[in-house]
Amino acid sequence: MSLERAIELACEKPMPRRTEHIPLDAAHNRILAVGLHSKVDDPRFDNSAMDGFAVRASDCDEAGARLHIVGTSKAGGQDLPTVEAGEACRIMTGARVPDGADAIVMVEDTEVLGESVSINGPARTNFIRRRAENLARGQEALPTGALLGPAELALAATMGHGEIEVAVKPRIAIISTGDELVRAGDELAEGQIYESNSHALASLVEEMGCEANRLDSAPDSLDELRKTLDSLTGHDAIITSGGVSMGDWDLVRRLMEEEGELVFWRMKVRPGGPPLFGTWKGTPLFGLPGNPVSSQVIFHILLAPWIQHSLGAHPELGPRLSRQVRVRLKNSVKGAEDKLCLRRIRITSEGDELVGSVHTHQGSGNLHSLVAHDGLTLLPPGTDAEAGDFVDALWLR
Numbered sequence: 001m002s003l004e005r006a007i008e009l010a011c012e013k014p015m016p017r018r019t020e021h022i023p024l025d026a027a028h029n030r031i032l033a034v035g036l037h038s039k040v041d042d043p044r045f046d047n048s049a050m051d052g053f054a055v056r057a058s059d060c061d062e063a064g065a066r067l068h069i070v071g072t073s074k075a076g077g078q079d080l081p082t083v084e085a086g087e088a089c090r091i092m093t094g095a096r097v098p099d100g101a102d103a104i105v106m107v108e109d110t111e112v113l114g115e116s117v118s119i120n121g122p123a124r125t126n127f128i129r130r131r132a133e134n135l136a137r138g139q140e141a142l143p144t145g146a147l148l149g150p151a152e153l154a155l156a157a158t159m160g161h162g163e164i165e166v167a168v169k170p171r172i173a174i175i176s177t178g179d180e181l182v183r184a185g186d187e188l189a190e191g192q193i194y195e196s197n198s199h200a201l202a203s204l205v206e207e208m209g210c211e212a213n214r215l216d217s218a219p220d221s222l223d224e225l226r227k228t229l230d231s232l233t234g235h236d237a238i239i240t241s242g243g244v245s246m247g248d249w250d251l252v253r254r255l256m257e258e259e260g261e262l263v264f265w266r267m268k269v270r271p272g273g274p275p276l277f278g279t280w281k282g283t284p285l286f287g288l289p290g291n292p293v294s295s296q297v298i299f300h301i302l303l304a305p306w307i308q309h310s311l312g313a314h315p316e317l318g319p320r321l322s323r324q325v326r327v328r329l330k331n332s333v334k335g336a337e338d339k340l341c342l343r344r345i346r347i348t349s350e351g352d353e354l355v356g357s358v359h360t361h362q363g364s365g366n367l368h369s370l371v372a373h374d375g376l377t378l379l380p381p382g383t384d385a386e387a388g389d390f391v392d393a394l395w396l397r
Ligand code: AMP
Pocket: 176, 177, 178, 180, 181, 193, 194, 195, 196, 197, 198, 241, 242, 243, 244, 245, 247, 289, 290, 291, 292
């Protein structure tokens, strides 16, 4: 199964899509469910881009012209004078341009002499920000599916929306499986190790704008696992880690094969070959491999696009946790015969290109390789890359 086909199949079984109205204050990192149309023109009225004087440009053709000051226009002010020939009105940035004026002289180019002002620089019409030049009332400026980051939230506010309709945050259960796993900080008995995958997966789920319910790990027992999965079916999705390979104790796979609805098992990627996807009593379930690097890599390439699709994210949004870039490799990178190869690289900028370098060994159990790097190569099946070659990569974070 190729990555593309796996994403396609998973996207045929998205999480249920619900929407809710929430205040703008709570909307950071959410997905807009209904596009937003502006309630106002932006700017609402012709206003000054400079502190200075609003004038008639034709009065200022001669250097040193003297104009009579008829009043002041400040941001938020009302009751403006009209500017007639031979007159000027003091004006502040963002303040409404009074009727009659058609240009602004910046304050640095003026000298006030009692009741009048000497104009010592150009009167510019382009210092006036025109009504609706950014946005006309009724215009849709944020489409359905927009991800609400800082700029989008400010734009929603500019358009007058104090409350908006967004996709409800899905609740996703995260459970590791393995008799060897112990919660970090607890006592370790012989043969046991600290459980780590669920911490990475929970924070990835949250970064995707979902609610993570991280549970303590489940033992390698078919009965226990069945009971645990049954107890999680109230969630919008379940993510397990471990137990999906070919080993005798890989019970997530066995349970899904025998009692679940398995959609696919195994993908042609390295690391992270054995993930599975299906539903457990109607709830979408991703079984991620237990190797710590693999579980995170599979989240980035498979789960992230699936969650985005489920949330109704705009197709042009691109991957949320990563960005596809082209990098020149500093080191040679060995590919995999028939698999998409996701080596970890650190991406930096050098001169006018991005470069990718390898800093640690690449074992799928070496978590430090994900800390020391911030990118994944997308080496097509059957290709090796030499130092100096350009390759596609995902830039994480
Ligand atoms: P599995 O996929 O269950 O065969 O696990 C593969 C490897 O990953 C084994 O070395 C496990 O001990 C390790 N592993 C599995 N799950 C976790 C976890 N949640 N945290 C840390 N290591 C794990």
